[in-house]
Amino acid sequence: MNLQQLKAFVLTVELKKLYLVAQQLEVTQPTVTFHLNKLQEELGVALFHTRSYHVIRLTEAGKAFYHYATQISALSTEAQSIMEEHRGMAAGKLAIGSTHTPATYLLPSLLAELKEPMPRLSLLMDVRPAPVILDKIKRYELDIGIISQTEMHDPDLVAQSIKRDDLVLIFPPRHPLASLDAGELTPERLCEHPYISHEEGSISRRLIDRWAEAHQVAFDIAMEVSGTEALKSTVLHGLGYGMIAEGAIQSELAEGKLRSHPIPGWTEQRYIYAVRHRNKLVSPAMRTFWGILGQSGGRV
Numbered sequence: 001m002n003l004q005q006l007k008a009f010v011l012t013v014e015l016k017k018l019y020l021v022a023q024q025l026e027v028t029q030p031t032v033t034f035h036l037n038k039l040q041e042e043l044g045v046a047l048f049h050t051r052s053y054h055v056i057r058l059t060e061a062g063k064a065f066y067h068y069a070t071q072i073s074a075l076s077t078e079a080q081s082i083m084e085e086h087r088g089m090a091a092g093k094l095a096i097g098s099t100h101t102p103a104t105y106l107l108p109s110l111l112a113e114l115k116e117p118m119p120r121l122s123l124l125m126d127v128r129p130a131p132v133i134l135d136k137i138k139r140y141e142l143d144i145g146i147i148s149q150t151e152m153h154d155p156d157l158v159a160q161s162i163k164r165d166d167l168v169l170i171f172p173p174r175h176p177l178a179s180l181d182a183g184e185l186t187p188e189r190l191c192e193h194p195y196i197s198h199e200e201g202s203i204s205r206r207l208i209d210r211w212a213e214a215h216q217v218a219f220d221i222a223m224e225v226s227g228t229e230a231l232k233s234t235v236l237h238g239l240g241y242g243m244i245a246e247g248a249i250q251s252e253l254a255e256g257k258l259r260s261h262p263i264p265g266w267t268e269q270r271y272i273y274a275v276r277h278r279n280k281l282v283s284p285a286m287r288t289f290w291g292i293l294g295q296s297g298g299r300v
Contacts (some may be wrong), residue, residue, distance in 0.1 A: 003076050008035035009047065010073045013066055014054045030090050032146050074140040081292050082283055092124035097133035098146040099203070100228050101165065101245045102272050107146060110296055121285055130203055137277050145275045147292070148203055148245065152273050162272045163247075167204060169261045170232070170249055171241045178259040185261050188216040194222035194240035196231055208243055208266050215265055232258075245270075248296040249289055 003027070007070045011021040011034070022029045033053065040047050047062035049055075058066065071176060081093065094114075098107055103125060103162060111123060126136070131146040137145050138156055152159040169185070171178035177185060197219065198205040222240040228248045235242045236257060244261060252258040274293040276286065 001039060005035045005039040006069045006073050006076075007197075008032050009039055010066070010069050012036060012053070012056060012150050013062075018020065018053055018091050035179070045077065050072050053201045054072060061126070062121050075268060078140065078281065082281060092118070092285050093285065094126065094144070094283075094289060095126070095142045096289075097136055099133065099144040099148050100127060101148060101248050102146040104228060105247050105250075106162075106272065106296070110289075113292055118288065119287060129201060134275070137275060137280075140277060141245060143276065143280070143283070144289060145295075146272060147275065148270055148272055150203075150207070150268055150270050152275065155171075156278055157275045158217045158278050159273045160290075160294055162274055162296055165270045165272045167243050167247050167266070167268075167270065168246045168249075168262060169263055170235050170244050171259045171261075172235060172238050173256060173259055174226040175238075175241060175259070177241065177261075180261070182262060182264075183287045185264055187212075187217045187264055190241075190264075191218055191220065193220065195219040196222050196234045196240040196242040197224045197226055198231065198243075199226040200291075202226075203230065204243070204245070207270065211263065211266060211268070 006117075008021060008025060011024055012018065015021055015024070018029050018032050019186055021032045036053065037051065043059045043061075043065070046059050049057045049059055055096060089126075094113075096107070107125070111125075115121060126133070126142060126292065128136075130145075130149060132149050133142065133145040133158070133224070134154070136142045146162070148165045152161075169177075169190075175193070180189075198208065211217070223234055228244060231242050231244055232249065232252065234240065236252070241275060246260070249258055249260060253260060274290065275289070276282075282290075
């Protein structure tokens with residue numbers, strides 16, 4: 001078993017067509033077939049249900065092997081990149097995964113700070129929900145993740161808290177609830193007005209649903225949106241009120257475009273975390289950016 005066989009196997013699973021794999025590896029299609037057959041011969045098990053590869057369907061053994069093959073292939077690519085970086089053949093690259101709020105309101109200034117001493121560094125930012133980011137880190141597809149979570153306890157990951165990321169209520173300035181005192185704004189009164197909801201599956205939605213269940217709140221959902229900016233925009237246009245990360249509305253609050261209130265009875269504490277795989281080789285770019293993230297809590 002060699003790396004070329006592993007790469008051919010991983011690409012075959014992901015691309016589903018041998019001619020695409022051949023293009024990616026810059027070899028002929030029969031060479032790809034040879035690698036796949038040789039790999040299965042050396043392993044002594046069938047990884048695919050058919051040797052024709054017209055339909056790519058993994059056996060149970062193939063599914064188990066794919067889990068490890070993707071990590072080995074990714075680590076091999078990373079090792080080559082790191083060695084090129086140390087040889088001065090490349091400027092290096094940093095793959096960052098982030099949830100929507102940090103990607104929009106936190107990371108741009110920190111990435112600019114990173115680029116000052118490393119102007120030739122190539123950056124990739126993948127904006128996804130937190131579970132996707134964590135999975136990609138565990139598969140060695142991302143170097144660092146920046147996610148909003150209530151807590152981080154995973155033995156495979158190293159995590160550092162960057163800053164609090166509390167949720168608050170937001171209203172357009174003329175909304176009937178916007179001018180109420182904190183004691184007057186009850187969960188029951190929120191039920192009487194149209195509400196703009198986060199999409200299902202997001203961390204914010206799960207926290208809000210848990211709060212709503214605890215306080216027996218039945219929202220009058222006017223719209224369900226994906227993404228912080230879309231939610232803010234619908235509230236700004238008077239379509240309803242919402243709940244959003246406080247860090248995402250600072251400019252609108254300063255300009256008087258939105259009003260905010262604490263969520264009544266809210267007890268969850270959410271933080272923005274920087275995470276990386278415990279076993280991932282820390283490149284110079286990772287080390288520099290990790291330090292910047294650790295220093296950012298008091299100034300962002």
